[in-house]
Amino acid sequence: MKNSSFLWLLAVAVVLGTFSGCAGQSKQAAQDPSPSPALQSNATANEAETTDSLSAEEEALFEDDTNTWDTEESQEIALVSDPIEPFNRTMFYLNDKLYTWVLRPVSLGYRKVTPETVRVGISNFFTNLTTPIRFTNCLLQGKGRAATAEISKFIFNSTFGVLGFGDLFEDYPEMNPDREDLGQTLGSYGIGDGFYIVWPLLGASTLRDSFGLAGDTFLNPITYVDSTEAGLAARGVNTVNMLTFRIEDIDAAKKAAFDPYEANRNFYIQSRRSKINK
Amino acid sequence: MALKYRALILGILFLLVAQAPAEPKMMRPMETLQGPIDQIIAILNDPSYKGAEKRSLQREKIWAIARPVFNFDEISRRAVGNTWSDFTMDEKTRFTAVFSQFLGSTYIDKLQGEFNSEQIDFDKELVKGSKALVRTRLRRKNLEIPIDYRMHQVDGDWKIYDILVENGVSLVKNYRVQFTSILKGGTPAQLIDRLEKKLDGQNTPASKPK
Numbered sequence: 001m002k003n004s005s006f007l008w009l010l011a012v013a014v015v016l017g018t019f020s021g022c023a024g025q026s027k028q029a030a031q032d033p034s035p036s037p038a039l040q041s042n043a044t045a046n047e048a049e050t051t052d053s054l055s056a057e058e059e060a061l062f063e064d065d066t067n068t069w070d071t072e073e074s075q076e077i078a079l080v081s082d083p084i085e086p087f088n089r090t091m092f093y094l095n096d097k098l099y100t101w102v103l104r105p106v107s108l109g110y111r112k113v114t115p116e117t118v119r120v121g122i123s124n125f126f127t128n129l130t131t132p133i134r135f136t137n138c139l140l141q142g143k144g145r146a147a148t149a150e151i152s153k154f155i156f157n158s159t160f161g162v163l164g165f166g167d168l169f170e171d172y173p174e175m176n177p178d179r180e181d182l183g184q185t186l187g188s189y190g191i192g193d194g195f196y197i198v199w200p201l202l203g204a205s206t207l208r209d210s211f212g213l214a215g216d217t218f219l220n221p222i223t224y225v226d227s228t229e230a231g232l233a234a235r236g237v238n239t240v241n242m243l244t245f246r247i248e249d250i251d252a253a254k255k256a257a258f259d260p261y262e263a264n265r266n267f268y269i270q271s272r273r274s275k276i277n278k
Numbered sequence: 279m280a281l282k283y284r285a286l287i288l289g290i291l292f293l294l295v296a297q298a299p300a301e302p303k304m305m306r307p308m309e310t311l312q313g314p315i316d317q318i319i320a321i322l323n324d325p326s327y328k329g330a331e332k333r334s335l336q337r338e339k340i341w342a343i344a345r346p347v348f349n350f351d352e353i354s355r356r357a358v359g360n361t362w363s364d365f366t367m368d369e370k371t372r373f374t375a376v377f378s379q380f381l382g383s384t385y386i387d388k389l390q391g392e393f394n395s396e397q398i399d400f401d402k403e404l405v406k407g408s409k410a411l412v413r414t415r416l417r418r419k420n421l422e423i424p425i426d427y428r429m430h431q432v433d434g435d436w437k438i439y440d441i442l443v444e445n446g447v448s449l450v451k452n453y454r455v456q457f458t459s460i461l462k463g464g465t466p467a468q469l470i471d472r473l474e475k476k477l478d479g480q481n482t483p484a485s486k487p488k
Contacts, residue, residue, distance in 0.1 A: 058404060061426055061446055062411050079455070120420045176422075178445075245420050252388040255480065258456045258472065266455040267447055274446025 057278050080206060080269045082196040091198040092261050098201070099250070107243040119244055121165040126238045128157050128164025132219040137180035141188050146177035178278055183212025187276035196265055204268040307410035307429045308403040310436040314343045315398060322389060333390060340389070341382050349430070349437035350378035356439065357453040361461050369466045376473045383480055410436060 082088060111119070131154040138147035153175055157164045169175035186208050187193075194207025205213065217223050225231040243250075257263035318340050321327065327336040354374040355362050365373060402413040408431040416423040428440040428448075440450040460469050 057445075058411070061442060062404065062406060062409070116419060123420055245418070248388065248391060252384065252391075255387075256384045258453075258476065259459055262456045262459050263452055266452050270447040270451065271444050274444070278445065 060274070060277050079266060080193050080196045082265065084195070084197065088196060088198040088265075089261055091200055092264065094200060095198065095203055096260070103240065103243060104247060104250075107240050107247055110240055111244040111247075114244075119241055122237065122241045123245070124157070124161070124167045125164045126241075127167075128154060128161070129221050130219075132221070133182075133216045134177075134180050136219055137182055137185045137216075138177070140182075140185045141180060143177070143180070146180065149175045149177050178275065181212055182215040183209035183272070184276050186212055187272070193269065193272075196269070204264060206269075206272070209272065304434065305436065306403060307405060307427075307436040308400055308412050310347065310429070311412055311414075311427060311438075312400060314347050317343050318389070319398070336390065337383075337386050340386050344382065344386070345378075347438055348378070349432055349439050350374055350381075352430070352437075352439040353381075353450060354378070356450045358457055358461070359454045361458070361466075365466045369470060373466065373470050373473070376470060376477060380473055380477045380480075383477060387480070 131150055135147055135150040135154070138144075138150055153167075153169050154164075156168055157166060160166070161168050183206075191208050193209075197205050197207060197210055199205055199210070202213070222231050222234050225234065253263070253267075254260060321336060321339050321343075324336075326332070351374055354370070354377050357377065358365070358373070362370070397417040399415045399417060400412070401415060402411075404411045404413070410429045410431075412427040412429060414425050414427070416425055423443060424445050426442040426445075427438050428442065429436045429438050431437075440448055442448050457469060460472065
């Protein structure tokens with residue numbers, strides 16, 4: 001039953017994607033010659049423009065935050081309410097230890113024995129597999145173009161990309177829309193954060209995003225793997241594999257922070273806000 | 279007479295020609311960034327800096343190029359937030375000095391540690407009065423990190439006063455949250471102390487050969 005409803009959803013997705021002209025668009029994208037990758041910085045300065053009309057997203061990025069702290073005292077510290085802070089801090093501490101003692105060494109070891117091409121392939125595979133989450137949430141937010149891109153990518157990468165291990169569209173920005181999830185969808189409907197939660201293993205979240213995460217689970221094919229062990233193993237591989245690309249980022253972020261808990265909470269909330277506003 | 283006259287005209291012409299390129303040319307925000315970033319990438323890719331003993335030399339070179347592009351006074355003021363006025367002049371100077379060094383050391387360290395043919399795309403430059411936003415993307419094999427530079431004009435030069443990563447996460451804001459929480463339970467002097475200690479702790483392991 002579960003499986004059949006998932007298949008049905010996929011079928012609808014495929015049909016919708018086709019109707020919104022995905023085939024035409026991806027062809028266009030494929031013909032468009034990509035700029036040859038250079039080691040140096042890509043100076044596409046011809047695109048440098050003095051724009052009077054900014055997009056809403058750019059307007060938000062432009063918006064200075066001086067006013068927030070100049071006028072309203074300590075307003076922004078409460079970016080998110082954190083009534084269960086003692087619990088969260090404990091979880092943060094435990095997750096950090098889990099990372100330092102288990103995940104980080106495992107990822108480093110795995111990185112040493114696994115060529116980058118293989119790791120990129122695995123990461124592509126899982127990204128491709130979770131298309132239903134992103135596609136559905138694009139639709140729920142009325143983002144037709146992004147939905148089209150997601151489903152076209154899914155079709156081409158699952159077939160010509162060999163089960164999604166290859167990504168035929170990595171050099172086409174328009175084919176790589178921002179990754180949507182249910183937490184963002186709910187946020188775009190005007191539902192607030194609720195409060196901040198740090199889950200064991202899963203990490204930073206909010207009440208709203210936790211509901212989002214739970215909802216998205218139903219769209220994640222890994223949920224429908226028959227054996228629990230296989231499902232967990234798949235998640236484990238995905239996590240460790242993803243980490244291999246970010247260990248240095250995480251290390252640097254930890255080094256750069258004075259209060260890692262505060263820094264992490266603020267990073268999470270800022271990043272979620274900007275994603276929801278997009 | 280006629281010869282003298284001609285010499286004078288030639289002289290004036292010469293002066294004009296010689297002076298034309300020297301005239302201060304207004305750099306656009308993106309140009310202001312591109313030059314130094316290209317220079318830094320060249321230093322990072324330069325094989326003559328390979329080896330642990332060349333690391334600090336390389337770091338100094340990078341810092342010398344990067345430093346003038348940032349407005350650390352503004353970054354410090356913003357990172358502290360509304361309690362900045364509680365700082366004495368001396369504390370402001372000390373804080374700015376140590377915080378800029380801390381930022382430089384932390385981020386150059388990271389660049390040195392793992393810069394492997396990352397690619398930076400300069401996407402867009404948006405200007406609004408004396409403020410600008412330069413949108414770039416750091417591209418790795420499997421990952422793309424949008425980095426936006428908030429810049430403003432100081433005496434005609436564009437300087438960075440905040441960096442936004444991942445489409446809108448402000449680094450300055452992130453530090454402000456942390457500093458505010460430290461300042462709630464402590465004095466500016468204690469905050470500066472803590473910064474200095476952290477900076478020391480960072481420099482020690484980095485300078486040791488691994």
